[in-house]
Amino acid sequence: MNTTSLAKNKIKIVLLEGVHPSAREALERDGYTNVVTHPKSLPSEALVSALQAAYFVGIRSATQLTAEVLDRAPKLIGIGCFCIGTNQVDLGFARSRGIPVFNAPFSNTRSVAELVLAEIILLMRGIPERNAAAHRGEWLKTATGAREVRGKKLGIVGYGHIGTQIGLLAEGVGMQVSYFDIETKLALGNARAAPSLEKLLAESDVVTLHVPETPETEGIIGAAQLARMKPGAKVINASRGKVVDIDSLAAALRSGHIGGAALDVFPKEPKGAGDPFVSPMREFDNVILTPHVGGSTEEAQENIGIEVAEKLIKYSNNGSTITAVNFPQVSLPEHPGKHRLLHIHRNQPGVLSRINAAFSRHDVNIAGQYLQTDPSIGYVVIDVEMQKVSATKRLKGELDEVAGTIRSRVLY
Ligand code: NAI
Numbered sequence: 001m002n003t004t005s006l007a008k009n010k011i012k013i014v015l016l017e018g019v020h021p022s023a024r025e026a027l028e029r030d031g032y033t034n035v036v037t038h039p040k041s042l043p044s045e046a047l048v049s050a051l052q053a054a055y056f057v058g059i060r061s062a063t064q065l066t067a068e069v070l071d072r073a074p075k076l077i078g079i080g081c082f083c084i085g086t087n088q089v090d091l092g093f094a095r096s097r098g099i100p101v102f103n104a105p106f107s108n109t110r111s112v113a114e115l116v117l118a119e120i121i122l123l124m125r126g127i128p129e130r131n132a133a134a135h136r137g138e139w140l141k142t143a144t145g146a147r148e149v150r151g152k153k154l155g156i157v158g159y160g161h162i163g164t165q166i167g168l169l170a171e172g173v174g175m176q177v178s179y180f181d182i183e184t185k186l187a188l189g190n191a192r193a194a195p196s197l198e199k200l201l202a203e204s205d206v207v208t209l210h211v212p213e214t215p216e217t218e219g220i221i222g223a224a225q226l227a228r229m230k231p232g233a234k235v236i237n238a239s240r241g242k243v244v245d246i247d248s249l250a251a252a253l254r255s256g257h258i259g260g261a262a263l264d265v266f267p268k269e270p271k272g273a274g275d276p277f278v279s280p281m282r283e284f285d286n287v288i289l290t291p292h293v294g295g296s297t298e299e300a301q302e303n304i305g306i307e308v309a310e311k312l313i314k315y316s317n318n319g320s321t322i323t324a325v326n327f328p329q330v331s332l333p334e335h336p337g338k339h340r341l342l343h344i345h346r347n348q349p350g351v352l353s354r355i356n357a358a359f360s361r362h363d364v365n366i367a368g369q370y371l372q373t374d375p376s377i378g379y380v381v382i383d384v385e386m387q388k389v390s391a392t393k394r395l396k397g398e399l400d401e402v403a404g405t406i407r408s409r410v411l412y
Contacts, residue, residue: 001246001269002072006034006055008030008031008032008215008316009031009032009033009334010034011032011033011034011049011055011056011316011332012036012053012054012055012056012075013027013032013033013035013036013038013054013055013056013057013058013312014035014036014038014051014054014057014058015035015037015057015058015082016037016038016040016042016047016050016052016055016057016058016060016063017038017039017040017059017061017063017082018038018039018040018060018063018095019037019058019059019060019082019305020035020082020299020301020304020305021305022302022305022306022309023058023080023305023306023308023309024037024302024305024309025084025094025305026305026306026309026310026313027309027312027313027406029265029276030313030317032313032316035164036050036054036064040062041059041060041062041063041064042063044064044066044069044333047063047069048069048072048073050061050245051069051072051073051076052073052074053075053077053238054073054075054076055075055076055077055078055316055318056076056077056078056079056080056312057073057079057080057160058079058080058081058082058308058309058312059077059079059080059081059082059088059089060081060082060083060086061081061083062088063088064088064348065079065088065089065090065094066090066093067090067093070090070093070094070097070099071093071097072349076097076099077098077099077315077316077407077409078099078100078101078102078312078315078316079094079099079100079101079102079103080101080102080103080304080308080309080311080312081101081103081104081303081308082103082104082296082304082305083103083104083361084103084104084105084108084255084309085103086101086325086326089326090184091325091326092326093412094326094329095326095374095376095377096376096377096406097406097407098344098377098406098407099323100313100321100326100327101316101324101325101326101327102308102311102315102323102324102325103163103308103309103323103325104145104225104303104304104307106161106307107300107303107304107306107307108295108296108297108300108303108304109161109162109165109295110165110299110300111295111297111299111300111316112162112210112238112294112295113162113165113166113169114169115238115264115290115293115294116162116166116208116236116238116262117166117169117173119168119236119262119288120149120154120170120175120208120234120236121149121173122262122288123206123234123236123259123260123261123262123286123288124146124147124148124149124152124205124206124234125146125147126146126260126286126288126348127130128260128262128285128287128288129260129285129286132285133285145232145259145404147205148337149170149173149174149175150173150174150175151174151175151176151206152175152206153175153176153177153178153200153205153206154166154167154170154175154176154177154178154204154205154206154207154208155178155179155180155194155200155201155203155204155206155207155208156177156178156179156180156207156210157179157180157181157197157200157207157208157209157210157211157220157221158179158180158181158209158210158211158212158217158239158396159179159180159181159191159193159208159210160181160210161187162210162238162239163179163181163210164188164209166186166190166210166365167179167188167189168188168189169181169374171189171190171191176190177189177191177192177280178191178192178193178194178203179191179192179193179194180193180194180200180202180300181193183217185307188189197220197225198228201225201228201229202228202229202230203230203368204229204230204233205230205233205234206233206234206235206236207229207234207235207236208234208235208236208237208238209221209235209236209237209238209239209243209244210238210239211239211240211243211344212239212240213239213240213242213243216399217239217240217242217243218242218243219242219243219244219245220243220244221235221237221243221244221245221248221249222245222248223245223248223251223252225254226248226257226258227252227257229257229258231256231259232256232257232258232259232324233258233259234258234259234260234261234262234292235249235258235260235261235262236262236263237261237262237263237264237265238263238264238265239261239265240265241265241266241267241268241269242267243265244263246266246279246280246281247280248353249261249281250280250281250283250284253284253286253287259286259323260286260287260288261281261284261286261287261288262287262288262290263281263287263288263289263290264290264291264292264293264294265292265294266279266292269291269292270291277289277291285313287310299364311323311324317411318332318334318335318340318411319332319340319342319381319409319411321372321379327374327377327379328372328373328374328377328378328379329372330370330371330372330379330381332370333368335368335383336412337385337386338368338383338384338385338386339383339384339386339387339389339392339410339411339412340381340382340384340410340411341381341382341384341392341395341396341399341403341408341410342379342380342381342408342409342410342411343355343379343380343381343382343399343407343408344377344378344379344406344407344408345377345378345380345402345404345405346376346377346378346404346406347373347374347376347377347378348403348404350404351378351402351403351404351405352378354402355380355382355399355402357398358395358398358402359382359384359395361398362394362395362398364384364385364387364391364392364395364408365384365385366382366383366384367383367384367385368381368382369381369382369383370382377406389412392410392412393410396410
């Protein structure tokens, strides 16, 4: 299955599930005007027919790109998930077909950071319980337990994209920020690295969690860690539900040792609007509960549209696969004055030497070669000095004959 270079306006791109218009705008700005949009996901047969002539498809979380669907999309060369997760795509099958999959893991960083900043302030003021009481007709007008955040200590567990932004925002309102990360991280602003998680927990007025879900982070905040925290301290989790042991948190809230919490993620989350939200957290007035909306803002959707569209454009224009989730990652310079051959193959012995032999048979001067492999596939990009298009086409024809070839492409 191979494609030669097409004019950009011939490359059909199908965007499903109401992907933000920013994606279409970014594609059109770059000359990709053959964009077809669908407001919703499509059932599988309709999806297969929508993808018949598509080179790229953009989806969100509802479209299932199974092996069966991908197998029947003969022209597809790239997939954009305009969201964070990529479980809805059969990544292994896509890889075996030489189709890289891109997503947008960091476009909603700011949205999460802003929500957490608001929660820090609300929890420190005791607003959740006053709000809940007012809804019941009670008037909790007291300053007791209501604190300013200025000068208070914020402990950030996981100092990555989100953690660092929260640190800076919190300093803006006068908090003292420390963080714990398993990697050595450069401190931004006046933040400082805590020597251990235990120390961070013991000294913080508010602890906020921003780690990924891994075997090591599951239950990283359990009964022992909560017991180490200051009496009345607050816990915020907008990372992944299993990071906090929810029953231990419920016990610590019930005893009053933990003075409040804000949770956006849960070990068990409802599948949709009709599915009830069941959690021991529902009993607490001093807990802010949000339905996994930390990153859900219109700005984030717009940024996701741009981020993923740009990744697809880059791959289409110059072959770059940087940040692809299922594919060897190659970052490529522009190739002015050169023809670029992209060759995706099964990672088996002898492929590269056969490719190079084809080049020497044609007496073509290689100006640059980039190779990345993973255990199953190899991706080699070869820039050659400008020659007649017909000569490059002949060369591509030979590369397609190399045993193990999955797909090749030429960019003129
Ligand atoms: P990131 O990958 O930029 O940062 C994660 C940080 O955690 C890294 O610095 C990493 O070294 C550190 N880390 C990993 N294991 C650790 C451990 N055991 N102890 C301490 N530090 C550890 O990720 P990002 O973008 O900051 O996201 C953080 C979390 O937020 C992720 O779980 C992500 O899924 C979640 N998230 C939630 C959203 C929501 O809607 N609530 C939206 C976006 C992200």
